[in-house]
Amino acid sequence: MVELIGGSPHSGWWRILLVIAFAATFFLHVFCHSGDDPGYNFLHKASIAPPISYYDYIVIGGGTAGCPLAATLSKNADVLVLERGGSPYGNPNITLFSSFGAAISDLSPTSPSQRFISEDGVVNARARVLGGGSCLNAGFYSRAGPVYVQDAGWDGQLVKESYQWVEEVVAFRPEMGGWQSAVRDGLVEAGVVPYNGFTYEHIQGTKVGGTLFDKEGKRHTAADLLKYANPSRIRVLLHATVHKILFRRKGLTRPRAHGVIFRDELGNVHRAYLNRGAKNEIILASGALGSPQLLMLSGVGPAPHLKAHNIEVVLDQPMVGRGMSDNPMNAVYIPSPIPVEVALIQVAGITPFGSYIEAACGENFAAGAPIRADFGMFSPKIGRLSTLPPKKRTPEALAKAAELMSKLDARVFQGGFILEKVTGPLSNGHLELRTRNPNDNPTVTFNYFSNPQDLTRCVQGIQTIEKVINSRAFSKYKYKGMTFQTLLNLTAQAPVNLLPHHPNVSTSFEQFCKDTVMTIWHYHGGCQVGRVVDSDYKVMGIDALRVVDGSTFLASPGTNPQATVMMLGRYMGVKILRERLAHREHQ
Incomplete structure (x- = not known):
């Protein structure tokens, strides 16, 4: 076992570095596994x-919000859902936790991501799949806090x-390994208190949150919320890419949306229009990405950019595409001297200074059954996980990397990540069109850590991770003599993003945050x-x-937005139907 953490470049250290190189972006590769x-x-x-065709409501996007929204609206109206991706159902590679990550190597035009x-x-x-972002994450389910709900101006009881409407279908209590x-107890030992047990609520301290995976290991997504729909009043179309929203302007004081063009x-081109009705x-x-992009493609956005x-x-509307933010995530990889369970995010440390601590772990075998430890995170088919420069990532080179991975000692894969995510964040950027093709990605800039408070919170989060790793509760999952500085060095040497790394990253937590920043989506x-x-949520001026x-x-x-995005779909569906009913009563 000593050879795993010492010796020549051909024995231990290079293996751990290779693991990190293939594993560091695990959080980008948790794909849809619905039931x-x-x-x-x-x-x-x-x-x-x-x-x-004609409908009362046209919902563009059958994702995390679109599915619960459409299901709710169909109770009292005719609804069309246009989803640019395919179905999450029927593919054995994306059904079970035991096949976790199988979809990650699929980079085809019909991939779920x-x-x-x-x-x-x-x-x-x-996302590019029915169920949206709920199909592209680690499954952690946690509500927004009461302050967030209050600041949003939402009705607390309806929220x-x-x-609860969402949770009846998609949320479960995880089984802790x-x-x-050890991470949970280490967080408490590190001062992230109190321990709040299992809860969906967002409460300061340490907790066990919900999961989208049931006890049989099947993922449940927002697509499952369509079970609430009235099947006689809803139509969901897959691989329906909306190219433009149509507006009426003649004789009106302001534009009025009345239809869409989709392929x-x-x-083939299709048009869907709204039925007559106020x-x-x-x-x-x-x-x-998709909503501001489609607004711009339809003529709603900054005039100079649209004219260009x-x-x-x-x-x-100069604010379309503005205020783009992505919570920066930084992770530390910890190789373990003993086997660990396969688990995605289950624990959350909600600190008072604005950093959330979470963790994920994996091994090659669980309960004696062969289960891939990579979850996609060790997949050499994912371009940026390779140590090769992007231009050299040919199929042949990646196949060679896969062969190399298969020869590694299984013990190398023992371990996991502890990550921190900055709340908010305060840093923000913008989104612009790259082309007029809705299938093409727009350009987006997030300006990570442009606000110094975000960087301060990251540093505090990394310091908390250090306390967890050095805690008594976590001690058996850490190699004796392996310092936190060594772990930072290992993580920092992995190609976790396309940014140039500072040669002395380990000397500064601030530099570590900047150099190893990743997304948590x-x-x-x-x-x-x-x-x-x-x-x-009405577009102003239209x-x-x-x-x-x-x-x-x-x-x-x-800590994680998916629960609230699903809630918002249901919440707004109820509010819109109430408005519809009130309008009818006053006619």
């Missing part, structure tokens, strides 16, 4: 759609009911409340158009 096919009779490929690289040099992902328990999987609407739920792309300006903004949409998704957030809710 058995529910047999929705309203789920179809877009090519079955007629050239022209579309990779993008921010202008900051951090590799990221956006609670909406969370030794490594995760199916065969490239309360019928188009609702964007395409996420923090030869897009007719419907409304000069909690990016948000672009259509923010008070800037692009009002408190009812009628019959709302945005309901994470692009409206001013800050990421709680």
Whole structure:
């Protein structure tokens, strides 16, 4: 065992470095693993759609917010959902936890994830699958805190009911293993107190949160919330890429959304329009990249930018695409001298200074059954995990890397990550169109750590991780004599992003934060409340158009946003139906 942490470059250290190189971006590669096919009779490929159709509501995006929103609206209205991706159901590679990460090496146009690289040099992902971001994460389920709910101006009772509506289908209590328990106890020992036990609530201290994985190891996503839908009043079209929102302007004091143009999987063009009715609407739920992107493509955005792309300006709205933020995440890899369980994020340390501590771990075998320890995180098929420069990442070179990985000692894969995520954050950037093709990623800049308070919080988070690793509770999962400085050095030498690394990163926690920053996919903004949409999520200056998704957030809710995004879909669905009913009663 000593050879794993010492000796020649051909024995121990290089192996650990290689593990980190293949593992450091684990958090980018947790893909959709939903349960058995529910047999929705309203789920179809877009090519079955007629050239022209009419609905009361058109929801653009069947993601984390779009699914619960559409399911709710269908109770009292005719709803069309246009999802650019495919179904999460029916693929054995994405069904079970034991097959975790199998979809990660799929970089085809129909993959459940579309990779993008921010202008900051951090590799990221956006959803392209029914269920959206709930299919692209580590499954951790935790609500927003009461202060967040109050600041958002939400109805507290309806928020609670909406969370519970979601939780009936997708949230479960995780089974804790030794490594995760050690992190939990180490957090308490490090002063992240009190210990609040298992809870969905966002409470200062240490807690065990919920998970999207049930006890059989099946993932449940926002797509499962479509079980609440009225099947006779909803149609969900897959591989339906919306190219443009259509507006009426003639004779009106302000533009009014009234339809969309979309293409199916065969490239055929379809149009969907709103039925006549004052309360019928188009609702964007395409996420923090997709919603501002589609607004711009439809002529709503900064006029100079739209004109530069030869897009007719419907409304000069300079705040579309502004306020883009991504919570910076930094992780420390800890090789373990003893086997650890396979587990995703289960524990959260909610500190008073604005950093959240979480962890994930894995090994090659669990309970005697062969389970890939990589979860996709050790996959040599993922470009930036390779130590090769991007231009040299040919299929042949990656195949060679895969062969090398297969020959490594299984003990090298024992261990896990402890990460910290900065709350908020206060740093922000912007999004712009790259092309007029909605299938192309826009350009996005997050400006990580441009606000010094974010960097201070990162440093405090790293210091807390050090206390956890050095705690008595965690001691058996750490090699004796391996200092925290050594762990930082190992992590910092991995190609975790496309940024140049400082040669003396380990001498400064600040430099470590800057050099090893990664995403935890909690990016948000672009259509923010008070800037692009009002408190009812209606696009300001335009009628019959709302945005309901994470692009409206001013800050990421709680430790992980997916629970709140699903809640928001249900919450706004209820509010919109109440408005519809009130309008009918007053006619």
